[in-house]
Amino acid sequence: MKTYLITLILGFISTLGFAHQPEVSSTVLAQKENNVWVLQISASLTAFQQEINIHYADTPYKTPEEFREMVIEHIKNKMNLKVNGAQLNFTNGAVHLGHETKVIFEVQELPEDLNFIEVTNTAFEDIYNSKSFLVVLKDGVDENKFVLSKDNGYHANLLLTGNKLVQNQESQASLFSWPLIAGIFGLLFIGLLVARFKSKQAA
Structure with missing residues (x-):
């Protein structure tokens, strides 16, 4: 688990530049102890504001707390995760506001054995040339990075082969x-x- 803590820290450092790039975000699915999983979406505050202003134009937020609630709802509406064909749910959402804003969820009922992972994240599809770097951090699985963009419908279908996650070519x-x-x-x-x-x- 120490390896993954280091990887998460490095991932955090690598995304610091995203604070001034609204078209770039990251989507991280990470395993913690006791098979507890978290989903972290990171992007610039500007990117979140642009999306919320578009999708909640009729009910604009008035306080930071209202903004947080809209962000959580927006991510739930735009994020889809399946593992081994089963739809997974996100709970206990938390928003950490800043120049680089993070949204963190707990992911429920993830199986021990990950054979197939299907991820769709269209949270920032309204931003021109947007792309999200997808990373899955699991004990025993090599580091990996995939790109979600308009070209692939902000979608990745991954297959675990040995200790590597690869795109499912089939x-x-x-x-x-x-x-x-x-x-x-x-x-x-x-x-x-x-x-x-x-x-x-x-x-």
């Missing part, structure tokens, strides 16, 4: 193959219609 293939197949059939259909139209004109 999932990615299935995600992109159906649109590709549909596009090919669409082009073929249009081609057939054009050919039929030309043949009628020739007749």
Whole structure:
């Protein structure tokens, strides 16, 4: 566990620059003692303010406490986590305001064995060119970092292979193959219609 404490500290240092970069955030899922897990979302205060102003425009906050409540609700609405196919819940949310603002939840009912992890975090999708660095910290699993961005729908599907988390290539293939197949059939259909139209004109 000492290794993970050091890693978390290093992660904290590495995200200090995010305070002035609203398009950059971090999403950290970390195991503590007794299989207790926490989820930490870190970003600049400006990034959180922009999102809250967009999604709660009809009910603007008046106090820091109201802002915290909106942030917690916003993250719960925009964050989705599945482990081994099971949907997980976030509890005991806390917001630590600052130039770099952190939102921390406890994650309930995480199994001991992590085979598949599916993460979606669209909390900052309204910010131009936003991206979130995803890190999973678990005893016995190598350090890792993945990027959630508009290009992948702010989504990562991870597979534990040995002591490494890797992108689930099979999932990615299935995600992109159906649109590709549909596009090919669409082009073929249009081609057939054009050919039929030309043949009628020739007749």
